[in-house]
Amino acid sequence: MSQTLDDVLSANQHYAENFGDKGALPLPPGRRFAILTCMDARLDPAKYAGLAEGDAHVIRNAGGRASDDAIRSLVISHKLLGTLEYFVVHHSDCGMLLFSDDIISGLLEKSLDTAVIDENGWRDVGHGPGSAAGRYVKWLTIGDPHQAVVDDVRRIREHPLVAPEIPIHGYIYDVKTGRLMEVPSAREAGRPRL
Numbered sequence: 199m200s201q202t203l204d205d206v207l208s209a210n211q212h213y214a215e216n217f218g219d220k221g222a223l224p225l226p227p228g229r230r231f232a233i234l235t236c237m238d239a240r241l242d243p244a245k246y247a248g249l250a251e252g253d254a255h256v257i258r259n260a261g262g263r264a265s266d267d268a269i270r271s272l273v274i275s276h277k278l279l280g281t282l283e284y285f286v287v288h289h290s291d292c293g294m295l296l297f298s299d300d301i302i303s304g305l306l307e308k309s310l311d312t313a314v315i316d317e318n319g320w321r322d323v324g325h326g327p328g329s330a331a332g333r334y335v336k337w338l339t340i341g342d343p344h345q346a347v348v349d350d351v352r353r354i355r356e357h358p359l360v361a362p363e364i365p366i367h368g369y370i371y372d373v374k375t376g377r378l379m380e381v382p383s384a385r386e387a388g389r390p391r392l
């Protein structure tokens with residue numbers, strides 16, 4: 199058994215032993231909102247937004263981007279599970295700022311092993327074969343962090359399956375302070391349209 203698997207299962211055993219009455223929680227989120235945020239390991243939405251089990255939906259991907267699949271989850275969240283408000287939370291120092299579609303596709307073409315980054319940029323040190331399949335993926339990297347929040351809020355707002363009365367809030371989480379900072383131009387983009 200891997201050490202990681204061992205650690206996870208033993209942590210879970212401890213969690214389950216102290217599960218209390220959470221087995222009685224209803225399926226729809228009690229506080230009726232959803233957060234779309236980055237998978238970055240430094241972000242803990244339950245902590246930065248004060249969530250307990252059963253409170254809210256948290257949808258995570260690389261960058262916290264409004265991909266088709268993130269929007270699929272947000273639509274289900276409202277349409278079937280009653281959430282009434284969305285948050286898009288990106289963050290400072292996001293890894294999605296550090297590469298382009300061309301860079302990751304090039305690295306993957308050389309090998310599938312983990313690449314390294316130094317002052318000269320990304321470098322592949324793995325053993326091939328890689329794959330050119332990455333050339334067909336839209337990786338949703340980030341150029342300007344504020345603009346990316348506005349773009350994602352706007353994309354959700356303008357999606358035909360997103361209810362116009364849902365407010366969409368756009369924020370950047372500061373990994374140095376733990377603070378959520380509003381992206382001012384996202385406010386207009388995310389305003390309910392009734």
Ligand SMILES: [Zn+2]
Pocket residue numbers: 236237238260261262289291292293294
């Ligand atoms: Zn990130």
